Amino acid sequence: MTWTAPDIERGPRTDMAGGEREMLDDWLRLRRVFLLRKCAGLTAEQLKTPTVEPSGLTLLGLLRHMTEVERWWFREKYLHEELPELYLSEEYPDGDFDLVADADAEADYARFLAETAACDAAVAGIDLDAAVDDEKAPTGKLNLRWVYIHLIEEYAQHTGHADMIRERLDGMTGA
Template sequence: MFLALEDDPRENGPSPGNERETLKEFLRCQRLTLEIKCSGLDAEQLARRAVEPSTMSLLGLIRHLAEVERSWFRRTMAGLDAPRLYRGLERPDGDFDGAVVEEAWATWRAEAAFTDRFIAEAPGLDVVGADKDDPVSLREVVVHLIEEYARHMGHADFLRELIDGRLGQ
């Protein structure tokens, strides 16, 4: 186990009340899971790729999830001109190439903070953004983000087991 149950910050967290608080709590727990899966690893371990030809690594997941939060919340929901951080036409796997660990964590935390502020300040979950000119509600985006994290936490389990044999919980 990564943590004793009594030390797990995902347990006994804020008690969800309404729909917004419930979604925020599920997102908080997914983010904490990413941090737990990456804890105690050095830069080389975080950058270790799964198996060839895959470019996936834990460091890449940190960067990818920062990019996902940025795309959905800065561009789609807030309508900001926020260029991609890592990927582009010439670097389709840019999320998973290179990077300094501290920079990746700082970027991820900044994007998560923007997301949290947007969710907290939105008048409601029915606020609409534009995803490629199709309207999408804040509710849909938050649920999608939780799903994105959950899917990648399965990848993180396998990556961590490959690195040091630790199994997910």
Template sequence: MTTTERREPAQNADERTMLDGWLDYHRQTLAWKCEGLTDEQLRTASAEPSGLTLLGLVRHMADVERGWFRRVMAGEDAPPIHYDDQDPDGDFRVTAADTWADTHATWQAEVDAARRIAAGLSLDDLSEGRHRSSPDPFNLRWIYTHMIEEYARHNGHADLLRERIDGATGD
């Protein structure tokens, strides 16, 4: 496993640079929380009855990246990766067959796609697709803000999961 380099977001930047910086910081934080653990540890649930795992969080964030950037912002036909209508929480459910290598590669592919989509847009550009939560389009600014919130919330979960697994703590 590689060492994750987390870069602090700029303190005196324009809005776009700041949003890009905070989103990348939170992406890096999730990778950092998973660093150095075995596949078995990454599949370790928090505490019964919860089945929440670090690997499940990464799977979930791959689907969140895909949903907001590819389906909503770009209007692509990109079905969910890890869940469906019959199992809406499938992204969180991991099995012994799920590995860090595959999960990380899938997540990074979705992050790369998100970056490519966002690179050609302004913060005021409206989404081509829609989300089930609203018939109205979203601007890229809203999506960035939502993604930062989504990662920040789940990084709190990741912090608790990591502490339970091996006692490691940190922001």
């Protein structure tokens, strides 16, 4: 039986006059949903298919990349957890994007869901202003608010890529 990425509902939105944390959590959740909706109904082979030549970018590559990005910013960079690489290596620094041909799309999809849940759990209850040391930050500090905003920005960029890839695959547009 051929695996296909499941459909995913957008879900309810939070109060547009709610608190900052509630809004950031909701915007991040919604960006994740938009990426998953671009994958919904596609087979593993379709998820591995580049469609916007000359780019080799694929929906599976984007999903793997965002798994790495969330893991890096929330758990490694912000919380200083030491975690093994998922898709990247010295030999393949862009392995998340480049090594999809032989990848297990179903396992990578499940890994995305597990990692985003782990990231949510890891930062739950941490104040947005809580800063950690970061030698690369201009002030030497990084707060959780910045991480949230950066991830929302990263998803916005890549869901735009996903829009083009999906439209070229089967004509689907919209979120």
